[in-house]
Amino acid sequence: MILNSSELLxxxxxxxxxxTAVMLVALLVLRWGRRRSIAFQFTVVVIAAIVSIAVTTVVAxxxxxxxxxxxxxxxxxVGISTVMSLLAALVSGRAVRRAFAKLRESVAQVGAGDVVAPNSDTWKEVAEVSVQLSEASERLAAARDEIARLDASRRQFFAWISHDxxxxxxxxxxxxxxxxAGVVEDPSDYLRQIRAQxxxxxxxxxxxxxxxLIQSGTLKLRPENVELLDIVxxxxxxxxxxxxxxxxxxSHxxxxxxxxxxxxxxxxxxxxNLLTNSIRYAPANSQILVSADQRDESSLVLSVLDQGSGVASEDLSHMFEIGWRATEARTPEQESSGSAGAGLGLAIVRGIVEAHGGGVNAEQLPEGFRLNVALPTVAA
Known part of the structure; x- marks a missing residue:
């Protein structure tokens, strides 16, 4: 039988x-429990939907x-369906509560400095948040390790500077x-030594x-066309x-x-700085060669080759770091320059070269140890 208009209305x-009546009650409950958990609010909404359907069916x-x-x-x-649906809503609410409880525990672990594993055995959205939280915990752990390394390096650096x-x-x-005290025979020699210090x-x-200046980014360059021979x-x-x-x-x-x-x-x-580094570490009575090779149309590589023993291969990438000091294999002989061990010269080289848009590297060769810097030949 087809419903007529009055029955449909x-x-x-x-x-x-x-x-409307059921939803108004649900809204009041939600307002009252607005500070309660998501699981509570989720359960209220589901129960309201079930009850509204049941009441409407019974009344009609x-x-x-x-x-x-x-x-x-x-x-x-209707009664049995309503009861079963309410039980399902309660079970779903508890599942939501457990999922967010695990997420909260993971956040607490991240706050404590731990690396957490992603929880994939949950809803898609919560799993995605869990994966992102796991990735964030790994990045934070790596950042903490890097900060600890830099802090140790900083303390060592200041200890070296204080000593120097x-x-x-x-x-x-x-x-x-x-x-x-007037106990010196030649005051001029002492004055010369004081001036040297x-x-x-x-x-x-x-x-x-x-x-x-380099680290703060305030180093101001005034580039121009310069003869490399004049610089060398x-x-x-x-x-x-x-x-x-x-x-x-x-030689060059x-x-x-x-x-x-x-x-x-x-x-x-x-x-x-490159020459000073090579002079300090090269054997006495040896030779140092300064050379240049065109790398491409816009840059060349300036190299300083000494006949020293160089450094271990694992240290090559650290030579241009602030405060890095050579191993026993590349320890300078005593000389009067004073701050030979400050660990600043090559760090300054890297900063200046990178400010020009170039790069630095070191390499072991059969004929000795070579430091290379790439420099631009034309304006960027």
Whole structure:
């Protein structure tokens, strides 16, 4: 039998009225329990939907003037379905609560510094959050390890810097006391030694200042077209006394006619630091070769090759880090430059070269140990 318009309107009105009444009650319960768990709110919504369907069915059936037998059948069917649906809603609510409880435990573990495993045996959305939380815990653990490593490196670095500053200060103090006591035969020699120690401190302070500019990103480059030969010649002149003291000869090959797009002052510092490093670690009375090779149309590689033993292969990637010091195989001989072990020179080289858009690396060769820097030949 097809429903007429009045019957259809009656059913629609009954359903709307019953559903509205149940949902208003559900909204009041949700408002009252707005600070309760998601599982509680989820259960309330599901129960409200089930009850609204059951009430609407019972009311509409009671108004349809069915026989008592048919009405009892409908009531039993609706009642059993409602009870079973409510049980299912409660079970689902408990499952939601367990899933979020595990998620909360994982968050607590991450907060405690642990790495958590993803929980895939749950709803898709919760599983996705669990996977992201697991990945985040791994990244946080790696970041904590890196911070610990950097912190240990920082403490060691400051210990080295303190030692490197204390050494010339102690020397200056001892020399000044001797001069003050009037027990020296040649005061001019003591004054010369004091000036040398002051120069050592000045170089160390300059290196620290340069490094702070590089790390803070405030190093200002003034690039221009420069002759590489002029840069190398100036750098060789700067380190000539240090090289002569150890009987080391410096030669160059392939640098003539090379034009670079670089800051001449900073580039000279790069070459001086490279040469100083090689002079300190190369054998006495050996040779150092400065060479240049065109890498491509826009850059070349400047190399400094010494005849020293170099460093272990696993240390090659660490040579340009701040505060890195050589192993026993590459320990400098005693010389008067003072801050040989500060671990700043090659870190400054890397910072300046990278600021120019280039790169650095070190390599072991049959003929010795070579430091390479890639530099631009044209403006970027």
């Amino acid at each position: 009656f059913i629609l009105a009954t359903a709307a009225a019953c559903t 059936t009671a108004q349809m003037y069915l026989s008592a037998h048919d009405l009892q059948v409908v009531l039993w069917v 500053l204390r050494t010339p200060l102690t020397g200056i103090s001892a020399l000044a006391e001797a001069l003050d 002051v120069g050592t401190m000045n170089r160390l302070v300059d290196d620290l200042f340069e490094l702070s 010649s100036d750098a060789v002149a700067d380190v000539s006394q240090l090289a002569a003291a150890r009987g080391i000869q410096i 090959a392939g640098v003539e006619g090379r034009i670079l797009w670089a800051d001449p002052h900073e580039l000279t510092r790069v070459v001086v």
